[in-house]
Amino acid sequence: xxxxxxxxxxxxxxxxxxxxxxxxxxxxxxxxxxxxxxxxxxxxxxxxxxxxxxxxxxxxxxxxxxxxxxxxxxxxxxxxxxxxxxxxxxxxxxxxxxxxxxxxxxxxxxxxxxxxxxxxxxxxxxxxxxxxxxxxxxxxxxxxxxxxxxxxxxxxxxxxxxxxxxxxxxxxxxxxxxxxxxxxxxxxxxxxxxxxxxxxxxxxxxxxxxxxxxxxxxxxxxxxxxxxxxxxxxxxxxxxxxxxxxxxxxxxxxxxxxxxxxxxxxxxxxxxxxxxxxxxxxxx
Amino acid sequence: xxxxxxxxxxxxxxxxxxxxxxxxxxxxxxxxxxxxxxxxxxxxxxxxxxxxxxxxxxxxxxxxxxxxxxxxxxxxxxxxxxxxxxxxxxxxxxxxxxxxxxxxxxxxxxxxxxxxxxxxxxxxxxxxxxxxxxxxxxxxxxxxxxxxxxxxxxxxxxxxxxxxxxxxxxxxxxxxxxxxxxxxxxxxxxxxxxxxxxxxxxxxxxxxxxxxxxxxxxxxxxxxxxxxxxxxxxxxxxxxxxxxxxxxxxxxxxxxxxxxxxxxxxxxxxxxxxxxxxxxxxxxxxxxxxxxxxxxxxxxxxxxxxxxxxxxxxxxxxxxxxxxxxxxxxxxxxxxxxxxxxxxxxxxxxxxxxxxxxx
Numbered sequence: 001x002x003x004x005x006x007x008x009x010x011x012x013x014x015x016x017x018x019x020x021x022x023x024x025x026x027x028x029x030x031x032x033x034x035x036x037x038x039x040x041x042x043x044x045x046x047x048x049x050x051x052x053x054x055x056x057x058x059x060x061x062x063x064x065x066x067x068x069x070x071x072x073x074x075x076x077x078x079x080x081x082x083x084x085x086x087x088x089x090x091x092x093x094x095x096x097x098x099x100x101x102x103x104x105x106x107x108x109x110x111x112x113x114x115x116x117x118x119x120x121x122x123x124x125x126x127x128x129x130x131x132x133x134x135x136x137x138x139x140x141x142x143x144x145x146x147x148x149x150x151x152x153x154x155x156x157x158x159x160x161x162x163x164x165x166x167x168x169x170x171x172x173x174x175x176x177x178x179x180x181x182x183x184x185x186x187x188x189x190x191x192x193x194x195x196x197x198x199x200x201x202x203x204x205x206x207x208x209x210x211x212x213x214x215x216x217x218x219x220x221x222x223x224x225x226x227x228x229x230x231x232x233x234x235x236x237x238x239x240x241x242x243x244x245x246x247x248x249x250x251x252x253x254x255x256x257x258x259x260x261x262x263x264x265x266x267x268x269x270x271x272x273x274x275x276x277x278x279x280x281x282x283x284x
Numbered sequence: 285x286x287x288x289x290x291x292x293x294x295x296x297x298x299x300x301x302x303x304x305x306x307x308x309x310x311x312x313x314x315x316x317x318x319x320x321x322x323x324x325x326x327x328x329x330x331x332x333x334x335x336x337x338x339x340x341x342x343x344x345x346x347x348x349x350x351x352x353x354x355x356x357x358x359x360x361x362x363x364x365x366x367x368x369x370x371x372x373x374x375x376x377x378x379x380x381x382x383x384x385x386x387x388x389x390x391x392x393x394x395x396x397x398x399x400x401x402x403x404x405x406x407x408x409x410x411x412x413x414x415x416x417x418x419x420x421x422x423x424x425x426x427x428x429x430x431x432x433x434x435x436x437x438x439x440x441x442x443x444x445x446x447x448x449x450x451x452x453x454x455x456x457x458x459x460x461x462x463x464x465x466x467x468x469x470x471x472x473x474x475x476x477x478x479x480x481x482x483x484x485x486x487x488x489x490x491x492x493x494x495x496x497x498x499x500x501x502x503x504x505x506x507x508x509x510x511x512x513x514x515x516x517x518x519x520x521x522x523x524x525x526x527x528x529x530x531x532x533x534x535x536x537x538x539x540x541x542x543x544x545x546x547x548x549x550x551x552x553x554x555x556x557x558x559x560x561x562x563x564x565x566x567x568x569x570x571x572x573x574x575x576x577x578x579x580x581x582x583x584x585x586x587x588x589x590x591x592x593x594x595x596x597x598x599x600x601x602x603x604x605x606x607x608x609x610x611x612x613x614x615x616x617x618x619x620x621x622x623x624x625x626x627x628x629x630x631x632x633x634x635x636x637x638x639x640x641x642x643x
Contacts, residue, residue, distance in 0.1 A: 080522060100524040116522035120515040120584045125508060130524035132505050140503045 022051060022242075022249040029055045031223045032077070032095070032108075032191055037086035038247075039072055046072035047083070048247030054191065057220040059213065061238035061255065062227045063263065065270065069247040070227045071113055074193045077225070078110035079103030090191075101130060109189035113196045113227075115180040119169035123161060124150040126168050127183045153186045154178075157212045174205035181209055185216065192216075194226040198233065210237050231260045245270055323578035324590040326633040330626050331597040338604035345607055352483055356552070358599025359486035360545045364570035365577065365591035366497045367538035372574055373501075373514045374534050375583025376431035380420055381542035382567030383442025384413050386560060388543035389457060389550035390446050396458040402475045405458075406547060413543025414536045416442070421532030439567070443560040450558040460554040480548030489548065490592070493541065498588040510534060514583030573598055576626045597626065 032054040039047040047069045054060050064070045076083050079097030088095040090106060097103035100110070117126050124143070127150045133142040147164050154161060159178040161171070168176055177197065184192050197213075198206040210233060216222045217239075228234050234241055235255050243251035243266060251266060310318075319325045339346035364381055371378050388409050396405040420438055424431040459475040472481050480486055501507035509530045512520040521527045550556050575581065576597055577590030601622050605615055 099526075100522065101526075104524060110522075112519075112522050114519065114522070116519040118512045118515045118519055118523075120511050121508070129508070129512060129520075132508065134505070139505070140499075141505065141508065 022252045025051070025053055025252065027053065027055060030089075031056045031091055032225075033089040034073075034077070035087050035089075037073070037076060037083050037088070039069075039076060039081070039083050045247055047076070047086075050086070050244070050247065050249055052242055052249050052252070054223050054225060055239075056223055057217070058240060059217050059224045059226060059238045061234035061241045062225055062244060063229075063231070063234060063241060063251075064227075064244035065267070068244045070244055071195055073244065074110060074195050074225070074227065075112075077103075078108055078193055080110075104131075104187060104189065107188075107190040108193070109184050109187040109191070110193040111180045111184040111195060111197055113199065115176055117168050117176055117180060120167055122166060123164040123168055123171070123179055126179060127153070127186065129183075131187070149186075150182075153182050157182055157185060158208055174201040177201050178205065178209065181212070185212070185222075190222060192222050192224045194224060196227050196229065198228065198230070206233075213237055231263045234263075235260065323585070323587045324593055326629045327576055327578060327590060327593050327597055327626060330629060331593055331600060334597065334600050334604065338600065338607070342604065342607050345604060350603065350607065354599055354603045355484070355487050357603050358595045359490040360549055361566075361569055361573050361598060362490045362592045362595035363486075363493050363541050363545050364566065365573035365595050366494050366588050367541035368570050368574045369577070369579045369586045369588050369591045370497070370501070370510055370534040371431070371531075371538050372579045372581060373510050373583060373586040374531055375514045375517070376424060376531060376534070377571070377581070378417075378420060378435045378535060378538045378542075379432065379567060380416065380435040380438035380442060381538060381570060382560075382563040383439040383446075384416055384539050384542035385546040385549070385566050386558065386563035387442040387446045388413055388546035389556045390450055390455070390558065392547050392550070393455055393458055393556055394449070402459045406479065406544075409547060410540050410543045414540045417536035417539030418532060420539065421528075421535035424535070425528040425531040439564075443563060446558045447560070450556065452558055454558070455556040457550040457554055457556050460551045462554070476551050480551040481554075486548055486552070489544075494588055494592045501586075501588055506530075506533070511584065514585070516584075569598060570595075572623055576623060576630070578630055598623075 030053045034053070035051045037047050037050040038045075050069070050073055052060075062070050062073070072081075075081050077088065077097075079100045079102055090108070095106070097106065097108065103109070118129065121129065124147045128146045133145045133149070134140060135142050150164050154164075157178075159175070159182060161175065168179060171179070177199065178201075181194070181197055184194065194213075197209055201209065213224065213226070214237065216224065217237075226238065228237075235258070238255050240254050241251065241258060241263070242249050243263070245251075250270075319328075335346075344350055364385070368378060368381065391412055392405055392409040395408050396402060400408065416438060420431070420434055423429050423434045459473060459479070460481060462470045462472055462476075464470050476482070478485060501510065509520070509525045512523070512525050513527050513530045517527055573594035574586070574591045575594070577587060577592070577594030579586030579590060598619075601619060602615070605618055610618065
């Protein structure tokens with residue numbers, strides 16, 4: 001990571017900023033490895049060159065500015081969209097999810113930033129969407145079982161809802177977020193991707209989710225990638241932090257070796273670089 | 285609320301609890317209010333009121349012979365509306381059911397005329413109609429053409445094809461002939477009795493199909509995914525719902541039902557009338573029945589039973605006005621006013637439902 005701040009020194013001589021790209025790293029205990037991932041939407045490059053890895057039982061915090069490519073990365077890993085180039089490995093095997101369902105079958109589940117909840121469906125229907133319980137041998141949904149299971153999961157993670165058969169449209173933002181997180185936790189995945197899991201939550205509800213993540217970390221079964229904006233939350237909840245800048249990983253550090261101050265400095269540096277690049281372009 | 289209900293027994297703590305109506309001690313007034321605020325509630329009341337009005341004002345209305353006449357007004361419409369509801373919940377619409385309705389009996393005529401027996405000919409015809417649904421679905425869900433435009437295209441194409449193949453001439457429907465015995469009594473064949481010409485044949489088909497579809501909508505994964513796609517397509521896809529497959533499947537069902545109804549109506553009338561104006565009217569009536577029954581054009585929610593009641597409402601209205609001897613010129617006018625009136629009540633009840641938190 002020694003090259004992270006090298007570009008800042010180049011400002012004085014007006015040369016173009018140096019690339020900030022973390023090289024691919026792998027370790028034997030990696031459950032997920034991503035190398036040179038790129039993804040564009042028309043003229044917009046969302047991921048330029050992303051290489052990252054996730055160890056077993058690890059909680060990895062993913063930071064980055066709006067539009068840096070965090071959500072695109074998560075949506076690519078969870079099978080919602082396919083990368084233009086680059087490879088992924090899951091437990092050392094090539095990983096090419098064909099769909100969200102396929103990724104889920106392979107043990108990778110996700111909680112989206114927009115929560116992916118269906119307003120018209122009830123709490124338990126949302127929790128079991130695409131993994132519905134049915135009466136054995138029949139095509140009919142086993143609603144009683146789904147309600148029972150949903151209640152158990154929500155109780156386990158400390159979410160109190162009086163009824164599970166009400167449409168989620170009628171719940172508060174925090175409660176909706178809790179249901180989306182509970183759905184991911186319930187999925188029996190061994191890798192869970194959380195895209196801003198605290199976005200719509202109040203302080204108390206947010207603390208509850210962080211507590212849940214701490215508990216999952218302690219159990220050691222789940223490996224988690226979590227997009228967050230609050231540096232304090234990252235340092236408290238994550239083992240390691242990756243910062244994504246302009247579609248590439250620009251920082252990879254254990255949280256024990258960094259601080260809010262350093263993360264802030266990187267962001268400030270990032271803005272300085274962006275301004276510098278714009279000036280260089282204007283001159284050209 | 286029972287102690288064994290894990291849902292009800294759950295703790296109600298936490299900060300941001302939703303305001304929910306209590307589940308116990310329902311008074312008669314609460315039950316009535318709940319019924320009225322059901323999606324099917326308001327149109328049920330309006331339909332009953334209409335039946336009472338016609339029964340009191342026309343002696344010939346509430347009779348068994350008129351009941352048989354009434355069946356011919358609404359049973360086929362209920363089946364068409366049922367198929368349309370699934371697509372409308374998806375946030376799509378199928379205008380081509382008019383074309384399929386017109387084309388199916390002609391296709392059946394050609395297949396049966398080619399020496400294939402009647403029941404296999406029905407099956408083959410419906411399979412072709414299912415194929416038309418696949419085309420509609422693929423063009424809409426995969427190629428991204430708006431379903432209104434896609435199905436408008438197939439509507440015109442099928443109506444045109446029907447006119448070309450039939451040379452715009454009326455034809456006798458195979459299998460619908462009535463035989464006359466030596467003593468002068470007439471007999472329907474088994475095929476005709478089952479496929480539309482029997483007095484209660486279409487009613488039985490309608491009730492069975494509506495029941496199956498209502499169960500499919502509320503008790504199966506297919507129904508759940510249909511609602512999910514109509515409510516929030518992106519969220520449904522993110523959750524893993526195969527959005528395109530759901531939409532294509534619903535187009536297939538809608539077209540298949542339109543084909544079945546087209547055959548049954550031709551058997552009942554014993555003739556194939558290649559008249560696009562009648563099929564266009566059929567199409568609009570089916571959409572009206574679905575909407576009056578409480579299905580939103582915007583998608584995300586709807587009811588198959590409501591579509592049945594909506595079709596019954598339209599049938600009662602047309603039948604009652606016809607018996608009353610209302611001039612044909614006024615019929616559509618009254619029909620239009622009645623539809624608007626029923627819809628206004630639906631909209632009002634929908635608002636009450638949302639305010640009261642019923643859903």
